[in-house]
Amino acid sequence: MISHPDRTGLIALLGPQSQTASVAMAVNALGVDGSIGAITAGWRDAEGDIGELTEHLGVEVTDLAVYERVEKIFALDVSLFRAHRKRQDILKQLQRLYRVRLRSGADACYRLMKRSEDAELVRLQLRGAISQLRALDRFHSRQIAKVHSEFEKEVALAERPAVREHRSEIAEQLSSLGAVLIAGGHVAVLASRLRLLGMRELLAGHALIGWSAGAMIMTDQLVLFHDKAPQGRREPELLDVGLGRASRIVALPAATQRLDLGQDDHLALMARRFAPASCLALDESDWIAWSHDRLLAARGVRRIKRNGVLAGVNAGA
Amino acid sequence: MHESLRNLMRKGAPSPDKVEKFIAGHSFPMVAGTDVTFVYHGDADEVFLRHWIFGLRTAQPLQRLADTRLWAVTIELPAESRIEYKYEVIAGGNRRLEMDSLNPYLARDPFGANSVCRGYRYQRPEWTMPDTTSRQGQFTRMAVQSTSFGDTREIDIYLPARYRSSRRYPLLIVHDGHDYLQYSDLRIVLDNLIHRLEIPPMIVALTTSPDRLKEYSGDERHANFICKELLPELLRELPISDEPQSRALMGASFGAVATLHAAWRNPGCFDRLLLQSGSFAFSDIGDHDRSAAFDPVVRFVNKFRDDPGQPAQKIYMSCGVYESLIYENRSMVPLLQAHEMQVRYEEVRDAHNWENWRDRMRMGLSWLFPGPLWMVYE
Incomplete structure (x- = not known):
């Protein structure tokens, strides 16, 4: 052990x-x-x-x-379900849009990895391209977080009776x-x-x-x-x-x-x-x-x- | 000629024992890169290789090797080719077609069977073979009363493994469904692709026609049967998603014509089409040069080419480069794309046969209905 x-x-x-x-x-x-x-x-x-x-x-x-x-x-809270579906639709759209930018950003990195110009110049360009990709990921993360936060605020998720009831049941189960x-x-x-x-x-x-x-x-x-x-x-x-x-x-x-x-x-x-x-x-x-x-x-x-x-x-x- | 066969013959005709040993020690046809040597062993006056490669002479003569019962011919076959063939044997004034008794690989079809030559780098895809870890779907049958045809059609329905009536499934309707089951291993393919999450669990309806050359050639009755009789019945009886993008129609050869025709006559009914080696014969001017069975096909395809509309949103097409229909299929692609349909088109070194259609199903189905592979980590 x-x-x-x-x-x-x-x-x-x-x-x-x-x-x-x-x-x-x-x-x-x-x-x-x-x-x-x-x-x-x-x-x-x-x-x-x-x-x-x-x-x-x-x-x-x-x-x-x-x-x-x-x-x-x-099943009990239909308006919550509708709001949830709406959020999921927005997330799917965001994902599709992110994918468009991601593909071209990653392609640039792969192309640079194969270049035969001066190694130092290639290294710098590649670093820049990867940094753009990382910025895209951060941007996407922020977008997702914003969608979640707006949803939770809009529906007052933690305050909804059905949600509260199940959360408290789970908390009870977890305690043992x-x-x-x-x-x-x-x-x-x-x-x-x-x-x-x-x-x-x-x-x-x-x-x-x-x-x-x-x-x-x-x-x-x-x-x-x-x-x-x-x-x-x-x-x-x-x-x-x-x-x-x-x-x-x-x-x-x-x-x-x-x-x-x-x-x-x-x-x-x-x-x-x-x-x-x-x-x-x-x-x-x-x-x-x-x-x-x-x-x-x-x-x-x-x-x-x-x-x-x-x-x-x-x-x- | 294959090197080992040349070695066998180097010192003149080998003894029958040596020939038997040679045959037992090799697999046939003999594939050495893109050179393929076909070998026949038996008594004959003449032997021909009969294949179904459009562009090559249909019958290629084999040469008798010295004073033996061996006959051989070498042809160049590009990498990844798969061809079906028979030997035409002329002996004592009789002519007969035989499968290659030295080759264990056979492809069956509604007319019998052919020997299969697996060219250099062709491999039967492993997802077309039984996998004991794949959960199996089940079949059920329903009878659909058809006013269009004035009879009743039996439809076999594939329900995916772990089917639940509380779920909603995509629907695929397959023309010549029983042939797909028998000759293209459709059930194994569906079980495997669903199990591997490459396509979602789906309901598959298998149709069959008592007179396919007529009903599949651009026949209004057939289009009505599929869209106005069969589809509503399936939607009533089975838990099928309600959107056209969850519904696909597929077929091969004349079945592809029937598919395109039914969707064209009923736009919005099926948003996904899978067309394999479609018999899309047309004439820009004058007559076509195919058999009379193609007359109604050509009339339909000519009309379609004049006014394609938008029969579906996404279309997967495939055709073998060894098929006489390759030109018709190729020329369909830009036409569909020009009318804002998403088209995925694949060409392969194969011909007009059920195993070609089997080998393309993974790409076609997973493009029309991507599975949850990307999202599921078991």
Whole structure:
């Protein structure tokens, strides 16, 4: 077991769990005891189907029913549902517009990486192009934050009776839990449901263990990526902000499956674009844990370096 | 000629035993880069390679190798080609078509089967093959009363794995659906692409026609059946998303003509079309030079080319470069684009056959209906 001062600041990010479930390994190694809660909202209408997970862990797991709660809230509070849909539409439009600028900004970087003029001149131009890309990401983040804040203000989210009721029920459940697991799945659905229930505040101070989308959601910013989609590669995109518990981390679940690891240019750009955050490849059975920002353990996790090369992450490094 | 075959023949005719051993030790046709050597083994007076590559002589003679029962011909086949062929064997005054008994790869179609030559760098896509980890969809059947045709049509419906009637699904209607199932592995393809999140779970309706050359050639009855009888019935009976952008129509060859015609006659009904090797024959002036079955097709395509309108928003088209229809398909693309339709067009080194259409489905379906791959991290 790995020793750490207290569990309140404990977080662990894991890779996919489809072949080799490593949740139990992480739970045991981190000495999590007591009841365990689960957030499986990313599974959408399959939420709560945690039979296999419970069997794997060998302890009782309580699903917090985040997805279902939001469904119930929407059914009761139709005006909130409409406002939420409107916000989602605005976010989709923003994402499409951001993608237009992102594509040309990233193309400029890749073209510069291949130039053969004086190395110092190329380096300066590339630095400028990456800096424009980073500015675009920051701009997009601010736009998203503005949309969320306007929505929450407009609907007075925290004051709505249905929302308050469910938040208080979740707070009650959380008070008796030793840790909360956040499963993978649809990351946008997961993010939107957690946000609606104010889970960032509710989960503060709780030990969290998340895999795939559940790992992404614990970071500051959700970065979507896939190099091997049928229609070809898309440049990684910022989607939203996360819970902010794993700060300065970009979580890349199933990296070997989703990323073209032979493309150093792409990986290098990703590393430089999101710096100072570390881009972490989380494959099957990989996991990494921190307590209050102190790295406790890292199993199999690799970091993308500025030159696009992957390097192992070691506890204590 | 392939080097190992040349080596076998270097010292004159090898013994029958040596020939048998040679055959057992090699795979056929013999692919060495872009040179492909076709080999026939048997008694014959003449042997021809019969293939379906538009642009090459249909029958290529094989040469008998010294005093053996081996016959061979080498042709140049560009990388990534896939062709279907048979041997035409003339013996004792009789002429017969045979599949290549030395080659295990066969492609079936409604007329039987052909041998398949997998050219240099062609690989059957792995998503077209059964994957035990993919959850399987289920089939159900419904009968649709058709006033247009004055009969009842049986429609098979594919429901995706983990189907729930409380959800809303996109709809794809497939012409010659049973042939797609049988010869293009449609079920495996759908199961795999849905499982891999490359397309969303969807409901797929498979139609079939008792007289496709007539009904699929630009027939008003067929357009009415699809849009005014079948579609409303499907919308009534199944949980299908209500927007045209969630509805697609697809078909190959005459099925592609039927697809385009139905959408053209009923704009706004289907916003997504998937057209494979469409038989889009037309004549700028005078007569066309195809069979009489094409008369109504040419009449429709000529009208369409005069006034395409906007039958759909997004159209995926594909055609093999070894097809006689390549010119017609190519010339359709700028026409559609000029009328503000989004078109994705793919050409491949293959011909007019079901495996070509199978191999294109991932690109076509995932372009028309992108799956949640980008958003899902399991």
